Amino acid sequence: MEKLIHDFSVGLFIWQSVIFIVLIFLLKKFAWKPILSSVEDREEGIRTALDEAKAAKEEMAKLKSANEDLLKEARAEREAMLTEAREIKEKIVTEASTTAKDEAAKITAAAHESIKGEKEKAMVEIKNQVAAMSIEVASLILKENLSSDANQKALAEKYVNDLNLN
Amino acid sequence: MEVVILQRFLNTNYCLFVMQNKLVGKLLLALMFVFTMGATANTHSEPAGLDEDARTKAEIKEGIDHHLIDSYEFTITHGVSMPLPVILIDNGVHIFSSSEFHHGESIVEKGGNYYTISHGKIYKTDAAGTITYAEPNSKGDVYVSNEKPLDLSITKNVFMIILMALFMFFIFKGVSSSYNNQLPTGAGRFLEPLVVFVRDEIARPNIGEKYYKNYMSYLLTVFFFIWFLNLTGMMPFGINVTGNITITFSLALITFLITNVTAKKDYWGHIFWMPGVPKPMRIVLAPIELLGVFIKPFALMIRLYANMSAGHIVLMSLVGLIFVFKSWLATGPVLGLTLALSVLELLVAALQAYIFTMLTALYFGMAVEEHGDH
Numbered sequence: 001m002e003k004l005i006h007d008f009s010v011g012l013f014i015w016q017s018v019i020f021i022v023l024i025f026l027l028k029k030f031a032w033k034p035i036l037s038s039v040e041d042r043e044e045g046i047r048t049a050l051d052e053a054k055a056a057k058e059e060m061a062k063l064k065s066a067n068e069d070l071l072k073e074a075r076a077e078r079e080a081m082l083t084e085a086r087e088i089k090e091k092i093v094t095e096a097s098t099t100a101k102d103e104a105a106k107i108t109a110a111a112h113e114s115i116k117g118e119k120e121k122a123m124v125e126i127k128n129q130v131a132a133m134s135i136e137v138a139s140l141i142l143k144e145n146l147s148s149d150a151n152q153k154a155l156a157e158k159y160v161n162d163l164n165l166n
Numbered sequence: 167m168e169v170v171i172l173q174r175f176l177n178t179n180y181c182l183f184v185m186q187n188k189l190v191g192k193l194l195l196a197l198m199f200v201f202t203m204g205a206t207a208n209t210h211s212e213p214a215g216l217d218e219d220a221r222t223k224a225e226i227k228e229g230i231d232h233h234l235i236d237s238y239e240f241t242i243t244h245g246v247s248m249p250l251p252v253i254l255i256d257n258g259v260h261i262f263s264s265s266e267f268h269h270g271e272s273i274v275e276k277g278g279n280y281y282t283i284s285h286g287k288i289y290k291t292d293a294a295g296t297i298t299y300a301e302p303n304s305k306g307d308v309y310v311s312n313e314k315p316l317d318l319s320i321t322k323n324v325f326m327i328i329l330m331a332l333f334m335f336f337i338f339k340g341v342s343s344s345y346n347n348q349l350p351t352g353a354g355r356f357l358e359p360l361v362v363f364v365r366d367e368i369a370r371p372n373i374g375e376k377y378y379k380n381y382m383s384y385l386l387t388v389f390f391f392i393w394f395l396n397l398t399g400m401m402p403f404g405i406n407v408t409g410n411i412t413i414t415f416s417l418a419l420i421t422f423l424i425t426n427v428t429a430k431k432d433y434w435g436h437i438f439w440m441p442g443v444p445k446p447m448r449i450v451l452a453p454i455e456l457l458g459v460f461i462k463p464f465a466l467m468i469r470l471y472a473n474m475s476a477g478h479i480v481l482m483s484l485v486g487l488i489f490v491f492k493s494w495l496a497t498g499p500v501l502g503l504t505l506a507l508s509v510l511e512l513l514v515a516a517l518q519a520y521i522f523t524m525l526t527a528l529y530f531g532m533a534v535e536e537h538g539d540h
Contacts, residue, residue, distance in 0.1 A: 002303055003307065004411045004471075007235070007412070008411055008412050008415065009236060009287070009321075009412050011253075011318045011319060012236060012321060012323055012324060012410070015318065015320075015324040016323075016324075016327055016412065016417075017416045017419070017420070019327050019328060019331050020327075020416065020417070020420065023331045023335065024383055024387045025383075027338055027383065027386070027387050028383035030339045030342060031338030031341065032338070032383045032387075034345070035341060035350075035354075035358065036365065036382060038342075038348055038350075039365075041348055042348040
């Protein structure tokens, strides 16, 4: 202890204390304050950035789920539309085929009708023609046969015979 | 002669301190050269009349003692030293170069007073250079009893403190202006984590969020000041600033003053009227607690002083062993041991700076602690 007291130097103590205290204030002004504030600013910046990133992530998740909902809705809508379209298509096809069948039947019926009419007309025509021709032939034959008395007699006889047979 | 080799070894074998900042490095180098210009040769008187072994040991002890104490000249290497200014206040201010003492061999006369150097200190004396000694104390130590002038000399330690203050100022000012987009560049990349360490590991946990900012400047300055000076102690040139009781006393005193000046009501309440104990006990505890107020900074002072001095003594003693053994066989193991202890000392340099700062923060924490009811 005595050695320590003996080692103590007043001059060195004064120098050390003065220089050190001045150093504290100089460093405080020119170094520690700017350094610590830079560090704090940076830490604050990092904290804010992290918070923002977290918020953005949450926002993204929200958006994603919203997107999925939208997609699901759209899919359902498409499905519905497709089903409807299919139904409409079937309906149209069915309707069309029904209409076509009816039309075809109508046309066929009309055709039959007209064919039948034409046929009857043709039959009448033919009957008339045949009757006229028959009369012509009959008149020609009669003219021929009745030109002689003998023939007339023969014919009359023949008719009488035929009648007798009846 | 051995001491010559010992000192050369100490001066050359330590790793060189890497300059963090080119500008500061150049400045320091320039200063070195300016002062080396005035360097003078140095001769040592060898103690005579002893046998060789005893003389070797005496020389080693003298070398170690000489290394540990403050000096009026800055020894660059053995035989080359630069004188430093002596400033004495004794009936006026006397400023002169320490070279006038011729390494303690001459008596200097200024303003009618005579001065001489004995054991690294300037004493007033007479024209014949008489030195009187006090009665030996209980341990048999003898101290000079001559009157001392107020000695404000720029000694080796003062010179180192000034250099260190300049070095720290430029380094940390450089760091503070090196911030680019909130990120440090250059030396700041290495020093900023240490600043953050002092803040987050020392100040915040011990002082608390509320008050720690008030103490940051002192804690940071004291941490880097002690650490850097401990490291300069590992350099050549025999610098031993933090192993000097005056320096550690000054640092501990500042801690003591800040602690007690900034202390809150609860701190004093705990010292003089300890809550939560019976009344008679409070009266017993008060003087003990009051003593603690002084013991805490005293322990800070002794711890730093003893650790740094011990490191220097152990390292130099180990190197001294080479000369005691007088055998080359001893050199290898001794050098290995010295290297290992040097590495340990590097750790101690940082550790002691940490402990001093840490305990200082702890005392500040006690001073500003706000207790709820017990």
